[in-house]
Amino acid sequence: MPARFMLVTAPAKINLYLGVHSQKDERGYHRVDSVMTSIDLADTLAIAPAEELSVHTVPEADFPMEHNTAYRAAAAMGEAFGRDPNFTILIDKHIPVRSGLGGPSTDAAAVIMALCREWGLDPTDPKIDEVARSIGADVPFFLYGPPAYLAGAGDEMRELFRPLTGTPVALVKPLASGVTARDAYVRFDEDPVDVPELEPMLEALRQHDETAIFDGVVNNLAPAACAIEPEIAEILDWIREQPDVRAADVTGSGACVFAVCNTQMAADAIVLDAIKEHGWWGQSAKMENSGPYIAAG
Ligand SMILES: C[C@@](CO)(OP(=O)(O)O)[C@H](O)COP(=O)(O)OP(=O)(O)OC[C@H]1O[C@@H](n2ccc(N)nc2=O)[C@H](O)[C@@H]1O
């Protein structure tokens, strides 16, 4: 029976490994190797059948609703499957924007998964993956969630690994500023950075060797993000000096920095200090084992 409404939890992500190559595809997208995991910081979406498609966010977005990835995903699903995507979508935004935490992408994946359920579609149908990729490079990852290796433009799933569920992370970013993926990639081209070795990270994930995984955390897009917003470099230097930090880097194109911590208490202490002593945005979280999940009523 179709649901009267669906509540979808749409988790954020961090990049444990990001290797941007100078090569580009026909769209101008960079070749990217990416290892991402989801975390328990999440947007929540309420989705209900309606007369027409509309998307609202809390807090209110400063751009037209048609530009929202949630709207675009619903429209693309309608187009791909010949259905009217007539839903009201309300997004409670908790994931900061222009942060590299994948907010726009997870919202899109959440809508795709919800419409699969509502319309009785198989989420593993290759058409679903195509819809996801048409919305953004990071959207396919969120259809899966656990640590995953993606290649191509960062949008082609290659390998899934055992989850690192429960591992504590501290997230810290400049209070107001952010970096868009587009700007970071443009900056990267002005001063490309060598691609870090990928295989040790993949092997560590296959072995579930946490020490090797966290030793392998790296992001060659980070210098571009720091060049655009120097406060990111300040945060990174600071967080790497904090006690009980196993690894730290910029996530994606920034502006958020994550630190993998030994304990939740250490992550909480870092976040508290970041907020109180430095005036940065901070939030502690844990690594998760899934993409968006749906509760129906
Ligand atoms: C950098 C990364 C790392 O995970 O994430 P974020 O920092 O955005 O979270 C991703 O590559 C971002 O993915 P996503 O945010 O989905 O990007 P899209 O909307 O598809 O693309 C935004 C813009 O980024 C550039 N882009 C994106 C992906 C890619 N492989 N090469 C690119 O050059 C293009 O200029 C594109 O117009």
Ligand SMILES: Nc1ncnc2c1ncn2[C@@H]1O[C@H](COP(=O)(O)OP(=O)(O)O)[C@@H](O)[C@H]1O
């Ligand atoms: N559902 C959404 N949530 C947040 N931002 C969105 C959404 N849909 C579109 N956007 C646009 O995406 C921009 C952020 O993109 P980007 O920097 O690539 O994301 P990320 O936060 O993952 O780094 C926002 O400034 C906004 O204009």
